[in-house]
Amino acid sequence: xxxxxxxxxxxxxxxxxxxxxxxxxxxxxxxxxxxxxxxxxxxxxxxxxxxxxxxxxxxxxxxxxxxxxxxxxxxxxxxxxxxxxxxxxxxxxxxxxxxxxxxxxxxxxxxxxxxxxxxxxxxxxxxxxxxxxxxxxxxxxxxxxxxxxxxxxxxxxxxxxxxxxxxxxxxxxxxxxxxxxxxxxxxxxxxxxxxxxxxxxxxxxxxxxxxxxxxxxxxxxxxxxxxxxxxxxxxxxxxxxxxxxxxxxxxxxxxxxxxxxxxxxxxxxxxxxxxxxxxxxxxxxxxxxxxxxxxxxxxxxxxxxxxxxxxxxxxxxxxxxxxxxxxxxxxxxxxxxxxxxxxxxxxxxxxxxxxxxxxxxxxxxxxxxxxxxxxxxxxxxxxxxxxxxxxxxxxxxxxxxxxxxxxxxxxxxxxxxxxxxxxxxxxxxxxxxxxxxxxxxxxxxxxxxx
Numbered sequence: 001x002x003x004x005x006x007x008x009x010x011x012x013x014x015x016x017x018x019x020x021x022x023x024x025x026x027x028x029x030x031x032x033x034x035x036x037x038x039x040x041x042x043x044x045x046x047x048x049x050x051x052x053x054x055x056x057x058x059x060x061x062x063x064x065x066x067x068x069x070x071x072x073x074x075x076x077x078x079x080x081x082x083x084x085x086x087x088x089x090x091x092x093x094x095x096x097x098x099x100x101x102x103x104x105x106x107x108x109x110x111x112x113x114x115x116x117x118x119x120x121x122x123x124x125x126x127x128x129x130x131x132x133x134x135x136x137x138x139x140x141x142x143x144x145x146x147x148x149x150x151x152x153x154x155x156x157x158x159x160x161x162x163x164x165x166x167x168x169x170x171x172x173x174x175x176x177x178x179x180x181x182x183x184x185x186x187x188x189x190x191x192x193x194x195x196x197x198x199x200x201x202x203x204x205x206x207x208x209x210x211x212x213x214x215x216x217x218x219x220x221x222x223x224x225x226x227x228x229x230x231x232x233x234x235x236x237x238x239x240x241x242x243x244x245x246x247x248x249x250x251x252x253x254x255x256x257x258x259x260x261x262x263x264x265x266x267x268x269x270x271x272x273x274x275x276x277x278x279x280x281x282x283x284x285x286x287x288x289x290x291x292x293x294x295x296x297x298x299x300x301x302x303x304x305x306x307x308x309x310x311x312x313x314x315x316x317x318x319x320x321x322x323x324x325x326x327x328x329x330x331x332x333x334x335x336x337x338x339x340x341x342x343x344x345x346x347x348x349x350x351x352x353x354x355x356x357x358x359x360x361x362x363x364x365x366x367x368x369x370x371x372x373x374x375x376x377x378x379x380x381x382x383x384x385x386x387x388x389x390x391x392x393x394x395x396x397x398x399x400x401x402x403x404x405x406x407x408x409x410x411x412x413x414x415x416x417x418x419x420x421x422x423x424x425x426x427x428x429x430x431x432x433x434x435x436x437x438x439x440x441x442x443x444x445x446x447x448x449x450x
Contacts (some may be wrong), residue, residue: 001080001105001106001124001125001314001317001318002038002124002125002126002127002131002334003124003125003129004125004126004130005129006129006133008129008238009130009132009133010133010137011128012130012133012138013130013133013134013137013284013285013400014137014211014286016282016285017138017340017341018136019284020340021283021333021342023231024283024284024341025283025391027284028283028284028287028313029059031285031313032059032287032311032313032321033057035311035313035319035321036050036053036057036062036317036321037317038316039079039316039321040318042079042080042139042228043076043077043078043079043319044076045073045076045077046077046319046321049063049065050062050063058141058390059287059289059311059378060297061323062321062322063249063265064309064322064323064324065188065293065320065321065322065323065324066323066324067111067117067119070323071085071119074120076392077318077319078123078313078318079247079317079318079319080103080122080317083103083104083106083122083317083318085120087102087103088102088108088110088120088122089110089120090250091108092108092110092120096161096162096168096172098288099172099173099176102122102441105124105125106122106123106124106317106394106406107122107123107128107169108120108121108123109121109123109169109265110265111265111266112263118371119265119266119313120164121265121266121318121319122317122318123268123315123317123318124315124316124317125317126314127268127312127314127315127316127317130285130314131269131285131314133137134259134269134272134282134285135269135272135428137405138272138274138280138282138341139236139259139261139269139272139273139274140259140377141274141275142257142275143234143257143259143388145286146231147207148398149210150174150177150181150184150185150207151178151180151181151184152184153184153206153207153208153233154184154186154204154205154206154207154208155174155184155185155186155190155208155209155210156186156187156200156201156206156208156209156210157170157171157186157187157188157209157211158176158188158189158190158197158209158211158212158215159171159188159189159190159210159211159379160189160191160364160368161187161189161190167210167212167238168187169198171185171187171210175450186200186204186206188200190215190362190364190365190368191365191368191369191415192303192357192365193359193360193361193419193420194218194219194222194243194360194361195359195360195419195420196419197218197219197222198216198219198222198227198228201219201228201230202228202229202230205230205231206230206232207228207231207233207234208232208233208234208235208236209232209234209235209236210235210236210238211235211237211238212237212238212240212362212364213237213242213243213246213260214353214363214364215362215363215364216235216237216242216246216250216258217242217246217250217353218251218353218360218362219358220249220250220253220254221253222360223253223254224253227413232254232256233256233257234256234257234259235250235254235256235257235258235259236259236261237250237258237259237260237261238260238261239243241262241346242260244277244278246308247260247277248277254327254427257275258273258277259272259273260272260273260277260279260365261273262279262344262346264310264311264325266320266323266325267286267290267310267311267312267316267320267323267325268286268312268314269282269286270282270286270288270445271288271344274338274339274341275338276336276338276339276341278336278338278339278343278344279343279346280336280339280341280342280343280344281331281341281342281343281344282341283341283342285312285313285314286311286312286313287309287310287311287313288308288309288310288324288329288331288344289308289309289310289311290305290307290308290329290330290331291305291306291308291324291356292305292306293306295307295309295324297309300333300407302330303330304329304330304345304347305324305327305328305329306328306330307324307325307326307327307328307329307412308324308325308327308329309322309323309324309325310322310323310325311323319420327346327347328346328347329344329346329347329433330344330345331343331345332344332345349418354383354388354445354447355386356383356387356389356421356424357386357387357416357419357420357421357422357423357424358386358421359419359420361419361422363381363422364444365415366381366412366444366445367444369408369411369412369415370393370408373404373407373411374399374404375395375398375399375403375404376394376404376405376408378393378433379391379392379394379444380392380393380433380434380443380444380445380446380447381395381412381444381445381446382434382445382447382448383445383446383447383448383449384427384448384449385449386449387421387423387424387425388424388425388426388427389412389416389424389425389426389427390426390427390428390429390431391405391408391409391412391426391427391428392405392428392429392431392432392433392434393405393408393433394430394432394433401430402430405429405430406428408428409426409427409428410426413426434446
């Protein structure tokens with residue numbers, strides 16, 4: 001297992017922030033070679049995949065990896081023979097109160113599964129120390145450390161309550177770090193309606209709020225309407241895109257710092273704000289390559305990409321090297337006035353807020369329901385009017401589309417009914433999902449209301 005001390009991780013992240021763009025690019029290549037050489041030695045799958053890659057390689061010489069490849073070759077992809085896909089999945093299904101490490105030495109979680117079968121991810125000490133310092137030094141830049149003393153400040157996490165979810169794992173670790181003060185830290189389910197979230201937050205009165213972007217935007221509107229009445233000192237947004245417009249709206253309503261971290265289960269902390277609304281890429285530890293529709297690198301075109309290749313230079317137990325993700329981005333490498341790291345603009349991976357049956361919801365709740373629907377490869381929710389939602393989807397071979405889609409539609413319908421939306425109907429259709437005419441991902445949610 002690859003390890004690093006906290007002091008060394010702190011020093012390396014500090015040095016990276018002070019380096020020039022060219023110096024960080026040189027660090028990228030040095031760290032990439034170290035990671036690839038380690039993978040060749042310890043991963044039988046990557047050894048074979050890189051068989052024809054020269055020792056003096058350029059990044060473009062390395063084959064592209066995607067989730068399907070990783071799942072198909074999981075036990076040969078990881079570099080520790082003790083790690084197997086069955087063991088990781090068994091660990092992820094443990095009791096929610098179990099804070100133990102996987103195999104006593106790793107953290108583990110899985111992707112959301114919004115586009116097929118979830119991918120289990122194992123992270124080693126080296127990865128966790130480096131990414132922890134990226135958060136501490138860059139995302140939390142300028143924030144007083146007193147805020148993170150949870151014995152004195154109340155924190156609410158709005159998360160998917162599951163041991164396989166990264167945000168829930170953060171919540172559980174935070175509680176474990178402050179024994180005796182567990183009542184100062186609470187978790188609210190992303191599945192709750194806006195009314196339920198407002199009721200619980202008003203009762204708890206947090207000073208720090210950690211949530212996904214759509215929930216933050218929805219709660220900002222509830223605060224502006226006077227339904228929500230909380231006084232926050234810090235907001236932390238994670239996982240998905242908080243647009244600059246939404247950033248300013250949340251900041252203006254709550255009147256406190258808003259931290260935005262663009263991250264993913266596979267690649268970790270890719271880009272984050274640094275005392276500003278702009279997402280700065282952690283290019284000394286993560287390589288982001290914008291690619292076109294053929295997965296070919298786009299060189300400074302100024303256009304939004306059709307996807308990205310992500311390389312996490314920190315994780316040696318499950319190497320993420322040129323891993324394809326369907327996010328649409330563009331990168332500005334010119335030094336920005338607020339920080340020297342390049343700025344990422346992203347057009348993909350957003351969740352929406354919507355109103356149905358007279359109540360507000362976020363599409364994250366729909367995603368969580370769909371995630372556990374066996375046989376569902378892709379899906380889309382199309383809102384037809386104020387009380388009608390249509391489910392479209394593609395099912396895996398061997399599954400009856402009617403059984404899969406009608407079953408999920410019934411669950412979503414029951415979800416709305418439980419939230420008090422008695423007049424809402426959820427239909428299903430065999431029609432394919434509607435594509436985004438602007439390019440990028442097919443949207444998970446569309447409104448066709450007139």
